[in-house]
Amino acid sequence: MTFTLTDTLLMARALQLAEQGLFTTTPNPRVGCVLVKNGEVIGEGWHEHAGGPHAEINALTAAKQAGHSTNGATAYVTLEPCNHFGRTPPCVDALIEAGIVHVIAAMQDPNPQVSGEGLDKLNAAGIRVTCGLREGEATELNIGFISRMTRNRPWVRLKVAASLDGMTALNNGTSQWITGPEARRDAHAWRARSCAILTGYGTVKMDNPQLTVREVDTPRQPLKVVVDSKLRISPDARIAEGNGLLVATAVMDETRASALRQRGIEILTLPDASGKVDLLALLKTLALRGINEVHVEAGHRLNGALLAEGLVDEFLIYQAPVLLGDLARGMFALPELTTLTDARRLNVLERRFLGEDQFIRARPG
Secondary structure, X not given: OOOXXXXXXXXXXXXXXXXXXXXXXXXXXXXXXXXXEOOEEEEEEEOOOOOOOOHHHHHHHHHHHOOOOOXXXXXXXXXXXXXXXXXXXXXXXXXXXXXXXXXXXXXXXXXXXXXXXXXXXXXXOOOEEEEOOOHHHHHXXXXXXXXXXXXXXOEEEEEEEEEOOOEEXXXXXXXXXXXXXXXXXXXXXXXXXXXXXXXXXXXXXXXXXXXXXXXXXXOOOXXXXXXXXXXXXXXXXXXXXXXXXXXXXXXXXXXXXXHHHOOOOEEEXXXXXXOOEOHHHHHHHHHHOOOOEEEEOOOHHXXXXXXXXXXXXXXXXXXXXXXXXXXXXXXXXXXXXXXXXXXXXXXXXXXXXXXXXXXXXXXXX
8 A cells, every 4th residue: 555645644643643642541552543534634533541532533523523524534543443342432333433434544453352353344344444654653652552462561661860981870879860950851751651660679778769750741640669579668768658659579578568558558479489579470460450661760780680581672871971980880780791792782763962961762682
């Protein structure tokens, strides 16, 4: 299928609409829809929040409210319309009933409940169906949802604020602040789009962070998750303030656990064979709870453990023009390499400056 420039621009608009749900749709995907008839946009919509109308329904409603007939219209949608009952009825039925004659989807839905069946149902109803327009951009927008549907675990982004020589804290643990306000604001935007923020007990003990979104406007706060193998976290830690804290441990101490539960903190016991928290099991548990994207802000030990187990999908590295020296703490605690061929290669996706700091977004090679 060859798409026209008009098709490309209209799907770009649908993706722009979908992005408006960046902070709000979890656990659902971010979806946008544009309805066009006789070369005119007659309705637009996006999925605004889980449990609410899907993008297609909002676009159809907008067209109706504007006095437009949708009979004979084309729908540009960033994700294959659903064909099953969830919290809302199937979108394919609404599109068929509305008289849509052509559906152009950016990508198929990775949800096994849909996965091509929505497009098949539309086709069976006599609606022309094409798929694949700006698929790469649609994939990036919902990369966490895709990960949860296809790998049964969230997409994991690991954020590091480091010096030019790759250090994240002084030897005494001091780390605030290595980077400047522009970098911190950008990092909060990544926090806001995530479903959960993951850290370790060492970071909680040393920095006593809140791990909330503060630098950007958001209607929700991500779930906070602490990896604490020995269940040493204090009920009075700042991270326990507010709602939504889960502590993953490898041992259960009922006295400590009781004090934490009184603060509304949930505890999961997930030991691995070495007596530490089973990180893959933790991620799979989070996926079962509808967590699409996990944002990691931790110390070098947990960072290294996640990297060693192949659980880091993306790196967000903020690098300040300062030097901290060899005795400072690095980004990752990893075994010594004896040959450069064993070095972990990264594919750099993006580089830009935020104030005086350099931002690098990369993925494992």
